[in-house]
Amino acid sequence: MIDTSTPADVQATIEQLWIYPIKSCAGISLTEAELTETGLAYDRSWMVVDAQGDFVSQRELPRMALIQPSFKLGQLVLRAPGMLALHLALDAAESPLRVRVWDDAVDAYDMGDVAAQWFSDFLGPDAPAGLKRLRLARFDPEVRRLCSLKWTGGREAVTQFADGFGLLVTSSASLAELNARLAPAGHAPVDGRRFRPNIVLGGLEAHDEDRIGPMHVATAEGVAVIETVKPCARCPIPNIDPETAIASPAVGDALQTYRQDPRMNGAVTFGMNAIALEGAGQWLRVGQVVRADWRFD
Structure with missing residues (x-):
C-alpha cells in the first residue's frame, strides 16, 4: 500500500471513471475499471473507419456522440436514436483489416457486414461524400501501438485506438472554472463528457492536474x-453537445481566453494525457485516494 507516513504535495480522490469502447462514440461511466498497460480495459478497443480503413470521429461525424454503448452479458450493446440495438460479442472478430489512426497503420479485425450496415445507416445519410459507407474495426490485442517516446521520456507505453496515449486525466475543479467563465456570457454549464476523460480527480484546484508528478493510487491489490x-x-x-450532437463555438472560445499553453506552442489544452507505469491488472475505483508531488519541469 501507499506509505502515508511520507507527506505528499497533493492528495486527491478519483471522482469519476470513464471508458469509450468505440473511439469518438459516447462513453460509459463506471464505478470501477481494470487498469491495463493500454489504459482502462475496453477503452477505445473499437473504431469506426471509412472504406480506406482511415478512422473517422466526431470531427467529421458529430452524430457519433449519440451512439451509446453499454455492456450486457458478455456483449457490447450499441444504441442510437431511431436504430434497433446492435449486439456484438466482446470476443467477436471477423476478417483481418488494416486501419489507420492518425499516423499509425495497425492490424485490426473487421466486425462484419451487420455492424458496417448499422453504422452506415445511422451516420451515412448526413455524412460528407466519402464517408457514406463505414465499417467497425476491433483492435488486434497482439499489436503494440507505441505512444510518443518524446513525451514518455523514452519509456515504452502502449495504447489501442486512443489518439496517442492510454489515459486522459482531468479534474472537477478545472471543469468548474470553465463553467464559471461561460456563465457571464449567458452560456449554460457544460459537463465533462465533452472532454472525454478516463479519470476525473476531485480535491484539486483548477488545472492542478497539469503539474503533478506520478500519481500513486491505493488499490485493493496494491499501488497503481x-x-x-x-x-x-x-x-x-468539446464544442459538440453530447446530448444533441450540435456544435457551438462557446467552449472553444472560452478556452482560447485562458488555456493557450506554451508547452504546446500556444495550442489550447484541457486535461493531461497519461500512461500507466505500474499496476496493470489492478482495479481503479471511484473514491480511491491519489497521492502525488508537484512536478517542476
Missing part, C-alpha cells in the same frame, strides 16, 4: 502508478 506526460491539445470536439 499513473504518470501525466503530455497536455491534451483540444480539437473542436
Whole structure:
C-alpha cells in the first residue's frame, strides 16, 4: 500500500471513471475499471473507419456522440436514436483489416457486414461524400501501438485506438472554472463528457492536474502508478453537445481566453494525457485516494 507516513504535495480522490469502447462514440461511466498497460480495459478497443480503413470521429461525424454503448452479458450493446440495438460479442472478430489512426497503420479485425450496415445507416445519410459507407474495426490485442517516446521520456507505453496515449486525466475543479467563465456570457454549464476523460480527480484546484508528478493510487491489490506526460491539445470536439450532437463555438472560445499553453506552442489544452507505469491488472475505483508531488519541469 501507499506509505502515508511520507507527506505528499497533493492528495486527491478519483471522482469519476470513464471508458469509450468505440473511439469518438459516447462513453460509459463506471464505478470501477481494470487498469491495463493500454489504459482502462475496453477503452477505445473499437473504431469506426471509412472504406480506406482511415478512422473517422466526431470531427467529421458529430452524430457519433449519440451512439451509446453499454455492456450486457458478455456483449457490447450499441444504441442510437431511431436504430434497433446492435449486439456484438466482446470476443467477436471477423476478417483481418488494416486501419489507420492518425499516423499509425495497425492490424485490426473487421466486425462484419451487420455492424458496417448499422453504422452506415445511422451516420451515412448526413455524412460528407466519402464517408457514406463505414465499417467497425476491433483492435488486434497482439499489436503494440507505441505512444510518443518524446513525451514518455523514452519509456515504452502502449495504447489501442486512443489518439496517442492510454489515459486522459482531468479534474472537477478545472471543469468548474470553465463553467464559471461561460456563465457571464449567458452560456449554460457544460459537463465533462465533452472532454472525454478516463479519470476525473476531485480535491484539486483548477488545472492542478497539469503539474503533478506520478500519481500513486491505493488499490485493493496494491499501488497503481499513473504518470501525466503530455497536455491534451483540444480539437473542436468539446464544442459538440453530447446530448444533441450540435456544435457551438462557446467552449472553444472560452478556452482560447485562458488555456493557450506554451508547452504546446500556444495550442489550447484541457486535461493531461497519461500512461500507466505500474499496476496493470489492478482495479481503479471511484473514491480511491491519489497521492502525488508537484512536478517542476
